[in-house]
Amino acid sequence: MGERARQALPSVLSVLLSLVVCWLLIALTRDADGFTTATAAYLQMLWGGIGDWPTFLGGSPVAVLTRPIGEAAMKAALLTLTGLSVAVAFKVGLFNIGAQGQMLLGALAAAVVGSHVELPALLHIPAALLGAALAGAAWAGIAAALRLYRGVHEVISTIMLNWVALRLVDNWLVVGPLRGVAQAGASITGTAEIHASAALPRLLGDVSRLNLGFPLAMLAAVAVWLWLERTRTGFETRAVGLGDEAARAAGIPVARRAGLAMALAGALAGSAGAVLVLGTEGRYPGTLGAPYGFDGIAISLIGNNHPLGVALAALFFGAIRAGGTRMQLLDVHKSFPELIQGLALLFVAGRLIWLSVLRRRRAPAPVLSAPTAPTPEAPHA
Amino acid sequence: MLEIVTRLLFATLDAAPALVFAALGAVLSERAGVVAVGIEGMMRVGAFCAAVAALTVPTPLAVVGGMLAGAALAAVHAYLCIRWRSDQVVSGIALNLVALAGGTFLLETHYGPNGTPPIQQLTAWDWPALSSVPLLGALSGHAAPTYLALALPFLLQALLTRTPLGLRLRAVGDKPHAVATLGLSVPALRWGAVVGGGLLAGLGGAVLSTTVLDRFEQHTPAGLGFMALAAMVFGRWTPLGAFLAAAFFAFGNALRIGLASSAPGLLELVPQGVLLALPYVLTLLVLTLQGQRSRAPAALGVPYEQESR
């Protein structure tokens, strides 16, 4: 087994275990025929995520494939971006619990640029994305600055910043100064509709909501991976995360690397907000609701904080979460896949349990302790 | 004027207990060195189980059930963090996600989106002797948790500062190895603190379902657990400090609600959202001003690894 595969094993096993446990949960809470129902529900989840192949092969139009795939891809795009946000911060040794807040501000910035600025599409989309990235980066920058200059632990500061962002945006800006002007007497919630020039183009036309956000997110994953693994600055960032004192002694500007990585984390989370607003919502709605920022923590850790692992985990959970809607056919609530995701994270948290189980099964060869995820040290805050 | 203040105090006392209990739970766990990010999830589990139990058993008993449920979730946290030295923040976040999704799943599966059926709330106690007195009248007409929330911070403060157990708990949060060399069990002390914290968080959740509301609602506790963390930090990791912070936050909230109905003009000047953000902004501000001197336990978040073989 390759080193990389060994690294991924606890995550894969955690996801599998979670799938089994959740399957049992459905099976055992049904009075009659629970096992059949559970299996049927899982199949629905699958078809809802990767396209309804049986129906398609039975002669249905291609939309039965493209619609679910489009939904899955959109969710995967958001999970990838927030997951990358958390992963990048991890690489420099910081725990970014604040992706949610950064995403909210990114979404708001995208909505404002999208609706208040008039530009041709070729400029409008980049402008809105840039605005979102900057807003997210600035919000994350607060946490970075507090950590670097005041020693406030980022776990606490980002939790607080999440709530500040939520309250300020949802309870003030969106219902107050930035509220969209009602048209034709009908009052609307949230900000004004973005201009068509700012909307992310649909890639498959009318048969799917798949839009530019998905390739952008995948591109971001590859770019982050290349940056971390192939460039000098990426190497410096990882070195800071794994041993900041050694990095300092080696002449690496530790504070700058940490600050920039945190800003990049915020920018990625902010972009997730932009993809949500420019791709599917069309404006900042009354409340953003979906906690993709918190999901990002799960995705990052299940993906072993590796950019490509994050993309994989996001694709998987994007698919089953898109499929969650179809589970309703069998009276399983659509939030069910989130339970699978949460349990998977819980199992991943017990990484050492997996390692000790796996070690016991293998020969008593001297197992080199694999480089674990950079564990953020104690909150001194 | 006095009447308004009395009404505000009454509203505060009615709403504060859940936050107070959760904040105390967080303090207990973190003073022993285990991060309490999972408080939100423990509250949710406590709230859910209390509401469901109250459908069949008397409400006070259901509250105990909620506490036990919170403690059960805390036990998972303790098992992962103490036995397996998992990252405490990751474990806490995972428990929050599981509690969030699991609560939704069970609620939707069994009761539908509007929450559990209504239950019998905890009885409010009237103190006729008090209710006519200005200001003190605010003390009358609450359910038992309110009075408990007024006493418990002092008890917990006394436990931490005046008893052998408290001394050991504080020591284990600051320097576990010192405690181990004296022949005391670090894992046992931390288990106790984490599960105790879970009991309190579960109580906080149960109080939400049985006094503030009369059921478990979809979004319970809607971030109250995180506000409890803010109260803990704001109160410098002491029970009394956390209590005062929680009471302050609850009072601010009561004031905001009061203003919204009585003086909407004022809210034009200071928007609600700004007021809602205030507890968190203040906590950040306190942290910024204190910097590294903010009294967090020294070994907070550091898994304890015994060097023995």
Next chain:
Amino acid sequence: MSLDIHAGELLAVVGENGAGKSSLMNVLYGLYHPDSGEVSVEGRPERFRSPRDAIDRGIGMVHQHFMLVPTLTVAENVVLGREPTRWGRLDMERAVREVADTCARFGFTLDPRARVDALTVGSQQKVEIVKALHRGARVLVLDEPTAVLTPQEADELARVMKDLVRAGRTVVLISHKLKEVLGVADRIAVMRRGRLVTEVRAADTTADQLAALMVGDAPRAATDEPAPVAQAPGEVLVEAKALHALGDNHCPALRGVDLTVRAGEVVGIAGVDGNGQRELAEVLTGLRRLTSGGGTLLGGPLARLTPAVARERGVGHVPEDRLRRAVVKALSVEENVALGRHTKPPFAKGPWIDFAGRRERTRELLAAYDVRPPEPTLVLQALSGGNQQKVVVARELDAKPRLLVVVQPTRGLDIGAVAQVHARLREARRQGTGVVLVSLDLEEVLALADRVYVLFEGRVTGEFTRPDYDERELGRRMLGAERAHG
């Protein structure tokens, strides 16, 4: 191994680092469990499952790294685990009284109500001793107790130990400092590689004999090599004047150090641990800010030096705390080889990492320095300590430094690795590198250095030039004696 400890004696256990002294005592204290064999107390075999059992049988231990809770008071620390109570409540008054009693009985001056983090290191150590005595310890084990003390505090401790023995307690002193051991111990047990080599009476032996016993038959790398051949000192690399800097505890650690380093010489920095050597090395490598003073280092100002600038000017650094400062243990060997030079060829091409160049250079270095296993992709922490150190030395010397600052380069290494590191340092010197060698091992310093500065409490108290090394005089200076006698 077996070892008898007699009541009422002051037994010293000596041995080099890694000889197994601390492990032995941790077994005795119940922190480690023996794979085989047993511990008997007063003739009765015991099974210590935890320190509590050991404490109950009258054994107390003062660890090298203090086991005190800094936020608690002296009294709280002392009674922790067996607190006096009244109706379930902590009886602080009684605790304070009891602690004051214990202090008085053994002649300690400690304020029971003072917070531990406000005490000096010497006082904290007394708290540790009181803690053990308060638990009724009849056997007191002190693990390297003077490593962190000033000489005065060490003298004070010697007096305390003698008093304790006079009061009928047994004291076991674990140390590798021979002179200090000879000064206080009745009996000395010598350990080497996990075995008890011999026991001698302190009165019947000398430091030289002890040293020979500790090291054993194996030739000692440093002493057996020929003295360095004199060579004409080159240009001045470092000219430092009146350096002042704070230590980690924010107290002055350097208090006016003057220092000159020339090309092609090894400058040794000798002194008892904690007299500013570490801080001096950090100043020279840009890791620690000066509070005043300055001078030049490799053609630039010494003030406001940063690690990046220091490296740019040609400073190499083999730090003391390898895993913290020198390497990132979770990165691969080749990544660690690149660390610090990762922006330059052959490690980088423009903004990109040059994987092929890095791999090739790493392979060359691993072969040249005999690092085993020679696997560039291995995670660094999979290497043994000696091989890790070889990687560090290889990296630093490969950068062709003009000035090399080395701190405790051979601590914890086996003899083969020690010899190799020393040979490499000599080689660097021959090629014109100025080497600053900080070591607590005086023999190592004297074997390698052309010139030695003695540091005491942040000041230079002596400067010696080969071949005028007078060990006794050096020792006196290390304890603070000034240039003139008296």
